[in-house]
Amino acid sequence: MKTIGIAILVALLSLAALVGTTMAVVSADVAREAKDDAESATKSAGRAAQTAAPAAEADGLVSYAGQTAENAEELAAQREPFPPELPPIPEGDVVDVELTLKDVVVEIAPGVEYNAWGFEGGAPGPAIHVREGQKVQIALTNDGTIPHSIDFHAARIAPDRAFRDVDVGETITYTFEATDPGVFMYHCGTKPVLAHIANGMYGAIVVEPAEQPLPKADREYVLVSSEWYLTGSGIDEPASYDVTKAHAVIPDWVTWNGYAGQYVTHPLTADPGDTVRFWVVAAGPSLDTDFHVVGTILDRAWVNQDMSKYQSGVQTVGVPAGGGAVFDVRIDEPGLYPVLSHSFASVDMGQVGLLKVGNPKGAGGH
Numbered sequence: 312m313k314t315i316g317i318a319i320l321v322a323l324l325s326l327a328a329l330v331g332t333t334m335a336v337v338s339a340d341v342a343r344e345a346k347d348d349a350e351s352a353t354k355s356a357g358r359a360a361q362t363a364a365p366a367a368e369a370d371g372l373v374s375y376a377g378q379t380a381e382n383a384e385e386l387a388a389q390r391e392p393f394p395p396e397l398p399p400i401p402e403g404d405v406v407d408v409e410l411t412l413k414d415v416v417v418e419i420a421p422g423v424e425y426n427a428w429g430f431e432g433g434a435p436g437p438a439i440h441v442r443e444g445q446k447v448q449i450a451l452t453n454d455g456t457i458p459h460s461i462d463f464h465a466a467r468i469a470p471d472r473a474f475r476d477v478d479v480g481e482t483i484t485y486t487f488e489a490t491d492p493g494v495f496m497y498h499c500g501t502k503p504v505l506a507h508i509a510n511g512m513y514g515a516i517v518v519e520p521a522e523q524p525l526p527k528a529d530r531e532y533v534l535v536s537s538e539w540y541l542t543g544s545g546i547d548e549p550a551s552y553d554v555t556k557a558h559a560v561i562p563d564w565v566t567w568n569g570y571a572g573q574y575v576t577h578p579l580t581a582d583p584g585d586t587v588r589f590w591v592v593a594a595g596p597s598l599d600t601d602f603h604v605v606g607t608i609l610d611r612a613w614v615n616q617d618m619s620k621y622q623s624g625v626q627t628v629g630v631p632a633g634g635g636a637v638f639d640v641r642i643d644e645p646g647l648y649p650v651l652s653h654s655f656a657s658v659d660m661g662q663v664g665l666l667k668v669g670n671p672k673g674a675g676g677h
């Protein structure tokens with residue numbers, strides 16, 4: 312696993328070599344080029360380096376988009392990616408989900424730190440996998456400094472009871488039955504919700520259909536999109552939440568599973584001919600995701616609804632903020648297939664990964 316992954320990484324993060332420059336253009340180039348060979352990806356890196364521009368100001372709001380630490384490539388390579396694999400379903404009729412909220416500094420791009428509020432110490436919170444019909448027993452402990460709560464979109468339950476605020480040092484518990492198959496967002500619902508989601512309090516729960524099982528999948532990945540609004544670059548000291556930029560919806564970073572470009576550096580993998588299933592949640596807080604896989608067509612798309620029927624042969628599917636959708640692709644030709652939001656501002660700000668099918672020429676590895 313070397314050359315092309317690294318070449319693309321270089322393209323995505325070449326701004327690392329340029330202090331205070333922007334990623335704009337770079338990752339868009341990557342998205343276009345990744346399906347080509349290592350050579351063109353390398354060229355893209357060179358081009359991006361030349362076209363990178365300084366941080367921009369919009370209506371007095373300073374953008375830190377694309378600003379990373381100087382050794383971004385190294386940092387990205389060293390960092391363990393957020394585990395993208397769908398975890399197994401726990402046995403039994405009741406699934407215990409115990410989450411602790413903590414104030415944590417998270418890394419959201421190479422060398423870019425952010426003062427987050429995290430379920431289980433990170434953002435997103437852990438992917439949860441249950442089967443339709445199981446009972447889900449939630450326990451949220453608040454080890455933070457202000458009240459928080461937890462709202463499961465998969466639940467049919469009185470929110471004023473279950474989703475109420477829990478004070479610092481206390482735990483709230485409730486149980487719901489997973490009656491509705493699909494992939495759902497969970498998040499803190501404490502006011503202002505915008506701030507609590509923007510600070511990292513979100514995750515995905517997959518409710519596997521039991522009555523009408525899905526076609527078999529060989530690989531299953533969970534991708535949660537979200538955007539980040541920064542008070543500073545986050546390089547010298549952690550950035551915090553910028554409410555003005557959040558209201559204006561001017562993010563600095565947009566990510567899959569909380570960290571810009573992590574699956575470019577550490578691609579998702581599949582063998583040729585595998586059915587690959589993506590469980591996608593758009594956490595927002597405000598941006599939708601226009602899900603697209605470059606170089607193929609979505610064979611099946613269960614779109615923000617129950618899992619009883621799917622669309623077939625779709626190029627791009629909108630996943631609304633607060634929504635979820637499930638996608639199957641089957642790819643025969645080995646290669647690097649970018650997985651992104653086709654709203655390309657989001658790609659430029661980091662919402663791109665790669666699906667590495669087989670062992671494409673120049674990609675090395677096994």
Ligand code: CU
Pocket residue numbers: 428458459460499500501507512
């Ligand atoms: Cu909260």
Ligand code: CU
Pocket residue numbers: 462464496498633
């Ligand atoms: Cu919600």
